[in-house]
Amino acid sequence: MNAIVSVHDVMPETWSEIQRIVDFLSRRHVTRITLLVVPGKPWRPRQIEVLRHYTERGIELAGHGWSHRANRYGGLYHRLHALLLSRQAAEHLALISTEIASLVSRCHAWFHDHALPAPELYVPPAWAMGSIQPAQLSELPFRYYEFLSGVYDSLSQRFVRFPVLAYQADRVWRVPVLIASNALNQAGARLTTTMVRIAVHPGDLDSGLAKHLDRDVRRCSKFLNFGDLDQQHADRP
Numbered sequence: 001m002n003a004i005v006s007v008h009d010v011m012p013e014t015w016s017e018i019q020r021i022v023d024f025l026s027r028r029h030v031t032r033i034t035l036l037v038v039p040g041k042p043w044r045p046r047q048i049e050v051l052r053h054y055t056e057r058g059i060e061l062a063g064h065g066w067s068h069r070a071n072r073y074g075g076l077y078h079r080l081h082a083l084l085l086s087r088q089a090a091e092h093l094a095l096i097s098t099e100i101a102s103l104v105s106r107c108h109a110w111f112h113d114h115a116l117p118a119p120e121l122y123v124p125p126a127w128a129m130g131s132i133q134p135a136q137l138s139e140l141p142f143r144y145y146e147f148l149s150g151v152y153d154s155l156s157q158r159f160v161r162f163p164v165l166a167y168q169a170d171r172v173w174r175v176p177v178l179i180a181s182n183a184l185n186q187a188g189a190r191l192t193t194t195m196v197r198i199a200v201h202p203g204d205l206d207s208g209l210a211k212h213l214d215r216d217v218r219r220c221s222k223f224l225n226f227g228d229l230d231q232q233h234a235d236r237p
Contacts, residue, residue, distance in 0.1 A: 001186070001189055001190070001194050001195060001196055001219065001220055001221065002194060002195045002196075002220065002221065002222045002223070002224055003195065003196050003197070003198050003216075003217075003220040003222075003223055003224070004032075004034070004195070004196075004197045004198070004223070004224050004225065004226060005025060005030050005032065005033055005034070005197075005198045005200065005217070005223060006033075006034040006035075006036055006062070006123070006197065006198070006199055006200070007021050007022065007025075007033060007034070007035050007036060007200050007201075008036045008064065008123075008199055008200065008201045008202075009036065009038065009064070009068060009201055009202050010035045010036055010037045010038060010051075010064065011037070011038040011041045011043075011068065012041050012042055012043055012044065012047060013041070014202040015047055017202040017203065017205075018035070018202065019050075020205065021200055021202070021204070021205060022035075022054070022059070024205060025200070025217070028214070028217050028218060030217060030220075030223050031058075031223050032058070032059075032060070032223040032224060032225050033059045033060070033223075034059070034060045034061070034062050034121065034225065034226070035051070035054065035059060035060070035061050035062065036062050036063075036064035036123050037051070037061050037062065037063065037064055037111075037119075038064050038065055038066070038067070038068045038125075039063070039066060039106075039107050039110035039111075040065075040066040040067040040068075040106075040107075040110075041067070043114075048114050048116070051116060052115070052116060055116065055117050060117075060119070060121070060225055061111065061116060061117060061119045062119045062120075062121035062122065062123055063104070063107040063108055063110075063111070063119055063121070063122040063123070063142060064107075064122075064123050064124075064125060065089075065091050065092070065103070065107065065124055065125040066091065066103050066106060066107055067091060068089055068091065068125045069089065069091060070089070070090055070091045070093060070094040071091075071094065072094050073093075073094060074093045074094040074095065074130075075093075089125040089126045090124070090125055090126040090128035090130075091103070091124075091125055092124045092125070092128050092129055092130030092132075093128050093130050095130060095131075096131060097130070097131045097132040097133065097136060100129075100130050100131065100132040101132060101136055101139075101140060104122055104132075104137075104140050104141075104142065105140060105141060107122065108122070108140070108141040108142060109141075118141075119142065120142060120143040120144055120226065120227060121142060121143070121144040121145075121146065121226050122140075122142035122144070122145050122146070123145075123146040124145075124146075127146065127147055127148040127164075129145065129147060134152060134154070134157065137152065137154045138154040138155075138157060140154070142154070143155050144226045144227075146197075146226075148164065149161055150162055151226060151229065153229070160229050161193075162189065162192075162193045162195050162196065162197065163185030163186070163188055163189050163193075163196050163197070164185065164196065164197040164198075164199055165182045165185060165186065165196050165197065165198050165199065165216055166178055166181070166182070166199045166201075167182075167199075167200065167201070167204040167207060167209040167210070167212060167213045168199075168201045168203070168204060168207070169204075169207040169208045169209045170203060170207065175208045175209065178209060179209070179212070182212065182216070186216075195224070196216075196220075198213075198216060198217065198220075200213065
């Protein structure tokens with residue numbers, strides 16, 4: 001299968017783990033990597049410098065929320081989402097659409113302010129985009145927006161559906177759930193797109209699914225970026 005590999009939650013407090021993941025992927029000849037950067041953190045100049053060095057190596061950067069933390073709950077759905085999936089990470093779910101648009105724009109501007117390449121991809125924390133609509137995304141500075149079910153191209157206004165493999169087994173009950181989900185998604189990919197998204201989070205290299213991550217990366221024959229997606233067979237969102 002082909003794969004798009006993204007490393008989530010790139011921020012100062014996960015910095016040493018992020019570097020470890022990048023080294024792990026590089027040793028396995030993952031030729032294209034996307035780092036999902038959380039801008040609203042106390043970044044150090046040396047860390048920004050390393051991000052710039054990564055881009056010179058061909059690693060892409062993407063926006064990943066602003067603080068990666070919701071300071072309040074946006075309603076019952078948000079509370080359930082936090083309990084089952086995101087804890088306090090899904091900051092979009094606490095905001096109305098205009099606030100989300102402002103957050104996304106601020107995220108994009110941060111890269112320019114720090115002399116980093118302008119990213120094309122935005123991934124909301126926990127893939128929870130919230131109440132903002134596709135038409136509004138087209139007015140914002142990123143081109144691609146990643147959802148749990150696929151990726152929206154705001155330029156062509158098309159949605160590409162393909163599965164995600166995740167390994168964030170930070171709770172015991174998540175191990176069998178993710179094993180089953182990943183197996184299902186891989187089977188579906190073989191029948192349809194032959195492409196998967198591999199999402200790596202800090203802690204995954206030491207989780208109960210670390211061997212699964214290693215196996216799945218080694219199984220991939222080609223690595224792509226979001227800009228390589230074939231839009232000809234995309235579906236409307």
